[in-house]
Amino acid sequence: MVGADRTGTSCVRVRVPSKVNLFLSVRGRRPDGYHELVTVMQTVSIHDTVSARLDGSASAAHPAARRFMDLAFTQEAGPEVPPGGDNLAVRAARQLMGLVGVGTAQRDGEAMVPVTRLHLTKRIPVAAGMAGGSADAAAALLALNELWGTELDRNELRDVAAELGADVPFCVTGGTALATGTGTAIAQVLCRGRYHWVVGISEQPLSTPAVYRAFDEVGTPGEAEPDAVLQALRTGDAEALGAALHNDLEVAAFSLRPELRDARDAFLDAGALGAVVSGSGPTVVALAASAQHAVEVRERMQGVFDRSEVALSPAGGPELALG
Numbered sequence: 311m312v313g314a315d316r317t318g319t320s321c322v323r324v325r326v327p328s329k330v331n332l333f334l335s336v337r338g339r340r341p342d343g344y345h346e347l348v349t350v351m352q353t354v355s356i357h358d359t360v361s362a363r364l365d366g367s368a369s370a371a372h373p374a375a376r377r378f379m380d381l382a383f384t385q386e387a388g389p390e391v392p393p394g395g396d397n398l399a400v401r402a403a404r405q406l407m408g409l410v411g412v413g414t415a416q417r418d419g420e421a422m423v424p425v426t427r428l429h430l431t432k433r434i435p436v437a438a439g440m441a442g443g444s445a446d447a448a449a450a451l452l453a454l455n456e457l458w459g460t461e462l463d464r465n466e467l468r469d470v471a472a473e474l475g476a477d478v479p480f481c482v483t484g485g486t487a488l489a490t491g492t493g494t495a496i497a498q499v500l501c502r503g504r505y506h507w508v509v510g511i512s513e514q515p516l517s518t519p520a521v522y523r524a525f526d527e528v529g530t531p532g533e534a535e536p537d538a539v540l541q542a543l544r545t546g547d548a549e550a551l552g553a554a555l556h557n558d559l560e561v562a563a564f565s566l567r568p569e570l571r572d573a574r575d576a577f578l579d580a581g582a583l584g585a586v587v588s589g590s591g592p593t594v595v596a597l598a599a600s601a602q603h604a605v606e607v608r609e610r611m612q613g614v615f616d617r618s619e620v621a622l623s624p625a626g627g628p629e630l631a632l633g
């Protein structure tokens with residue numbers, strides 16, 4: 311039964327955080343071309359919002375009508391974000407539709423009625439190593455699972471998520487997690503305290519596949535372990551965390567964009583506890599000792615990045631609001 315009928319819900323809004331990689335080691339390349347990773351990810355307080363609503367809920371409320379549902383997608387986002395079926399939020403919606411039997415039937419000669427409207431408000435930098443697309447896919451799954459009353463639990467949603475992309479299962483849960491394999495096998499880890507960041511954003515994106523290709527040329531598979539990061543998180547020690555930040559992909563990102571190394575070093579000169587490229591970059595994140603310190607570091611970095619933001623981690627997980 312759809313959400314409109316079950317709970318009176320006709321609109322679900324999901325606010326979903328981005329992520330930073332506190333640790334990322336590339337273990338090697340598999341025969342299928344994917345890379346084996348060990349990474350520690352944490353959500354950070356730069357959010358996208360995905361809302362889903364039923365349009366014409368009277369017909370949608372009828373279980374039989376669900377089979378004829380179609381999706382309409384709109385977004386407030388820059389031109390670099392695909393507006394249609396290539397958008398990860400739409401791909402996630404289609405995946406869930408196929409799985410739970412929503413909108414799978416075709417009426418003879420009749421177009422399906424677009425009764426589910428999905429809207430994305432984009433704030434997370436795009437192709438920036440902050441899992442923006444993955445966050446939107448996770449948010450779409452959570453929103454539509456609620457709106458359609460399909461009642462998949464978090465584990466089932468994570469299975470659907472894993473088919474959409476390596477970071478999507480993490481984005482379904484959020485928090486702080488150790489991920490292995492291609493990044494889809496995740497375990498939550500203990501994190502005490504909150505951490506203050508300066509997020510240095512470059513408008514010129516870096517494509518994740520290009521960074522991995524560069525890694526295959528200039529990098530060597532690492533053997534670093536995440537123990538120091540995990541210990542710092544367990545004890546809530548920001549100074550130790552700053553010293554332990556690590557990313558094997560930095561060498562690849564720096565080979566494609568040498569100015570990122572200078573930006574990372576400028577953060578350290580500006581007094582950050584540590585600084586590292588997040589994921590495949592080009593975002594560089596720097597850890598500060600306090601909220602005030604983050605503002606000061608950001609001020610000292612004027613002109614280094616296209617823009618920068620202060621942010622907090624961990625930022626919890628996706629938050630659902632029903633309307």
Ligand code: ATP
Nearest residue numbers: 397398436437438439440441442443444446477589
């Ligand atoms: P990750 O950190 O998971 O490697 P990323 O932050 O580097 O990801 P995304 O912001 O997810 O990268 O964008 C990667 C590409 O995915 C974009 O260049 C864009 O073409 C495409 N894309 C599809 N859907 C979205 C979306 N909802 N938001 C952003 N990009 C999207």
